[in-house]
Amino acid sequence: xxxxxxxPKLSEAMETGKVIKWLKxxxxxxxxxxxxAEIETDKANVEIEAFGSGVLRKILxxxxxxxxxxxxxxxxxxxxxxISAVASQPPAAPAASKPGAVPVSDRPTPPPAEAPPALxxxxxxxxxxxxxxxxxMTGAGAAARPAPAPAAGRVKASxxxxxxxxxxxxxxxxxxxxxxxxxxVRRDVEAAMxxPAPAPAAxxxxxxxxxxxxxxxAAFTIPPRPEAPHEDMALTPMRAAIARAMPLSKGxxxxxxxxxxxxxxRASRLREELNxxxxxxxxxxxxxxxKASALALRRHPGVNASFQGQAIRxxxxxxxxxxVALPQGLITPVLRDADVKPLGxxxxxxxxxxxxxxxxxxxxxxxxxxxxxxxxxxxxxxEEFSAIINPPEGAILAVGSVLEKPVVEGGxxxxxxRMKLTISCDHRAMDGAMAARFLQDVKRLLEEPLRLLV
Amino acid sequence: MATMTxxxxxxLALREEMRRDPRVFILGEEVGLYEGAYxxxxxxxxxxxxxxxxxxxxxxxxxxxxxxxxxxxxxxxVVEMMTFNFSILALDQIVxxxxxxxxxxxxxxxxxxxxxxxxxxxxxxAAQHSQSMEVYFYHVPGLKVVRPxxxxxxxxxxxxxIRDDNPVIFIESETLYAVKGEVPEDPDxxxxxxxxxxxxxxxxxxxxxxxxxxxxxxxxxxxxxxxGISVEIVDPRTLRPMDQETILGSVRKxxxxxxxxxxxxxxxxxxxxxxxxxxxxxxxxxxxxxRVTGENAPMPYARNLELLKTPSKAKIAAGIRKVxx
Numbered sequence: 001x002x003x004x005x006x007x008p009k010l011s012e013a014m015e016t017g018k019v020i021k022w023l024k025x026x027x028x029x030x031x032x033x034x035x036x037a038e039i040e041t042d043k044a045n046v047e048i049e050a051f052g053s054g055v056l057r058k059i060l061x062x063x064x065x066x067x068x069x070x071x072x073x074x075x076x077x078x079x080x081x082x083i084s085a086v087a088s089q090p091p092a093a094p095a096a097s098k099p100g101a102v103p104v105s106d107r108p109t110p111p112p113a114e115a116p117p118a119l120x121x122x123x124x125x126x127x128x129x130x131x132x133x134x135x136x137m138t139g140a141g142a143a144a145r146p147a148p149a150p151a152a153g154r155v156k157a158s159x160x161x162x163x164x165x166x167x168x169x170x171x172x173x174x175x176x177x178x179x180x181x182x183x184x185v186r187r188d189v190e191a192a193m194x195x196p197a198p199a200p201a202a203x204x205x206x207x208x209x210x211x212x213x214x215x216x217x218a219a220f221t222i223p224p225r226p227e228a229p230h231e232d233m234a235l236t237p238m239r240a241a242i243a244r245a246m247p248l249s250k251g252x253x254x255x256x257x258x259x260x261x262x263x264x265x266r267a268s269r270l271r272e273e274l275n276x277x278x279x280x281x282x283x284x285x286x287x288x289x290x291k292a293s294a295l296a297l298r299r300h301p302g303v304n305a306s307f308q309g310q311a312i313r314x315x316x317x318x319x320x321x322x323x324v325a326l327p328q329g330l331i332t333p334v335l336r337d338a339d340v341k342p343l344g345x346x347x348x349x350x351x352x353x354x355x356x357x358x359x360x361x362x363x364x365x366x367x368x369x370x371x372x373x374x375x376x377x378x379x380x381x382x383e384e385f386s387a388i389i390n391p392p393e394g395a396i397l398a399v400g401s402v403l404e405k406p407v408v409e410g411g412x413x414x415x416x417x418r419m420k421l422t423i424s425c426d427h428r429a430m431d432g433a434m435a436a437r438f439l440q441d442v443k444r445l446l447e448e449p450l451r452l453l454v
Numbered sequence: 455m456a457t458m459t460x461x462x463x464x465x466l467a468l469r470e471e472m473r474r475d476p477r478v479f480i481l482g483e484e485v486g487l488y489e490g491a492y493x494x495x496x497x498x499x500x501x502x503x504x505x506x507x508x509x510x511x512x513x514x515x516x517x518x519x520x521x522x523x524x525x526x527x528x529x530x531x532v533v534e535m536m537t538f539n540f541s542i543l544a545l546d547q548i549v550x551x552x553x554x555x556x557x558x559x560x561x562x563x564x565x566x567x568x569x570x571x572x573x574x575x576x577x578x579x580a581a582q583h584s585q586s587m588e589v590y591f592y593h594v595p596g597l598k599v600v601r602p603x604x605x606x607x608x609x610x611x612x613x614x615x616i617r618d619d620n621p622v623i624f625i626e627s628e629t630l631y632a633v634k635g636e637v638p639e640d641p642d643x644x645x646x647x648x649x650x651x652x653x654x655x656x657x658x659x660x661x662x663x664x665x666x667x668x669x670x671x672x673x674x675x676x677x678x679x680x681x682g683i684s685v686e687i688v689d690p691r692t693l694r695p696m697d698q699e700t701i702l703g704s705v706r707k708x709x710x711x712x713x714x715x716x717x718x719x720x721x722x723x724x725x726x727x728x729x730x731x732x733x734x735x736x737x738x739x740x741x742x743x744x745r746v747t748g749e750n751a752p753m754p755y756a757r758n759l760e761l762l763k764t765p766s767k768a769k770i771a772a773g774i775r776k777v778x779x
Binding site for chain 2: 001003052085158159160161162163179180183185186
């Protein structure tokens with residue numbers, strides 16, 4: 001069988017990618033899952049995995065080549081297979097859905113796949129998600145369409161949709177299926193790829209460039225002074241991607257912010273004890289905040305939610321995006337299922353993700369699919385800050401430094417360790433009280449940190 | 455090119471091959487004096503004489519066996535079944551002798567025989583005379599099976615069948631004998647066995663169909679074009695060996711497939727093609743392969759029931775719409 005290696009689409013802003021190098025040579029045997037090449041995208045350097053086994057028969061884009069997303073860059077096939085048809089005919093970049101396609105919300109509700117067609121409508125049974133997997137927003141249209149429960153069990157998707165999603169790094173659990181019985185088909189993945197980009201988190205550590213805030217007094221202009229020292233730095237691909245993505249969040253998403261102060265004395269002691277243990281991974285404050293957030297998200301699913309136009313999609317997994325600052329910008333690798341992972345594992349995986357982020361060795365699938373993000377600037381002696389949401393996520397938690405402060409305990413002034421958390425929320429999906437209750441729970445988990453271990 | 459009927463194209467193929475190769479001869483019921491029940495052998499007795507156009511008794515197992523024996527000894531017989539339903543009487547000769555002789559003789563006795571005649575549903579020929587007989591043959595290793603849909607294919611494929619050193623089952627259709635089409639007059643024109651053809655190009659769904667179902671699918675494709683569904687139609691022409699590459703190539707382009715067959719669906723051609731597609735092109739599929747087949751019932755005589763038994767245009771359209779949903 002022939003497996004096409006395509007230039008993956010790793011973010012909405014990404015239009016082309018550059019082949020840095022191939023890690024396999026033409027003629028070399030490939031197993032599915034092997035890392036075969038490194039690609040430079042506008043966000044990061046990523047490794048491409050083989051989706052099929054065979055022999056790397058042909059490399060169509062050599063090192064340094066800039067290739068549009070979706071174009072063929074290589075062919076994996078059995079040694080004797082005729083690949084001339086494939087190799088000479090690179091597929092078109094994944095286009096938007098067919099012109100004739102009906103918008104999702106207008107499509108009739110597909111019949112449940114299990115129901116035999118002969119049964120009359122009232123005798124068919126349909127299992128409804130037990131929890132609030134959909135909150136009807138408006139009239140009948142939204143209510144009539146059962147949103148796919150993104151969590152439980154296997155996602156129904158066509159083989160083609162799986163392949164495209166795998167190559168593009170789209171999480172199928174987050175894609176709404178419009179095929180028969182809710183099956184995710186190609187057009188759904190393509191629509192998901194065309195949806196607003198998951199933007200990098202927060203303004204981590206970088207001074208924001210203010211637009212020239214010139215007052216309207218046009219008559220009074222300062223003549224340009226050619227001698228004024230400055231320098232125009234070319235945008236790195238990552239900075240260009242951030243510049244494109246951020247207005248798509250801060251502009252259309254109505255943010256609100258809630259801040260709380262957390263007593264970190266016990267958490268700090270626990271962390272010291274944990275890190276003194278032999279053979280245990282080093283646990284950071286970020287790891288504890290990630291764990292606390294994930295546990296709290298489980299209790300407050302409304303915060304683990306995305307605004308979807310006609311519905312609010314409540315995620316059943318807590319996939320936490322963790323902002324990692326890089327010299328050229330920042331990136332948000334995703335720690336999956338943080339709510340069910342022990343703290344030690346979170347520490348190990350987070351460190352691995354951060355290290356590979358800095359080395360430019362993230363896999364495509366590790367760069368998307370977060371349901372909530374955490375951005376920690378605590379290491380920069382920052383009391384508090386507020387972050388920009390990564391659509392389609394509904395919220396992001398900004399973590400300040402743990403600072404020693406005078407605190408009042410039992411009528412006495414004492415020295416306490418305090419940390420400020422600020423959550424930014426999408427007001428279309430959630431409200432202040434909801435965010436405050438969530439934050440209260442995060443605070444309690446961190447102030448009684450043994451809860452993170454049980 | 456000349457415009458001629460499917461019947462005339464077959465006749466021309468026989469005539470050309472008999473002129474080209476003196477080992478080619480015809481035998482069967484009513485092929486000589488009566489010039490064929492469907493007039494496919496018209497004029498051949500007159501041109502080639504009774505030694506090369508042989509009328510036989512009404513005994514399929516007998517004259518098929520004679521043909522196989524003649525082929526083993528170096529002749530190239532073309533055996534006519536008045537209809538392919540009667541080949542059931544010769545099934546042992548075809549399956550156990552013709553198909554296996556080369557293998558069981560260690561390569562000593564090739565059997566270059568063509569067994570041809572009409573098959574498939576026609577118009578009110580009832581249960582025993584309306585069967586899609588190809589299913590009984592393409593299962594057998596050692597046989598090649600051809601179902602030509604157009605006059606040009608009828609000529610080009612029959613000539614290839616006669617020149618082939620293996621036994622070839624060549625099933626025509628009563629309903630297509632009068633169909634007219636452009637046919638190359640070049641006596642060297644042949645169409646290789648095992649080569650499918652794309653009858654209509656499209657982008658949304660691949661429909662695999664042959665004989666009358668192929669024509670019906672073409673009409674449906676025009677109607678569905680009005681709905682914005684672009685249908686590609688692949689005609690396999692030879693069922694064994696099957697041209698998988700053309701079918702798979704089309705499916706890899708359209709990502710959806712519908713297989714149509716006029717016979718009953720259980721273990722039919724559609725099952726085989728659907729299995730092949732999912733084995734070889736699984737990751738290219740955006741929907742399960744759909745089969746549109748005849749009902750699992752004997753062919754009724756009553757016209758209204760006969761129409762219900764075979765895939766209608768409406769059923770074909772529904773199948774195509776289903777995979778495009």
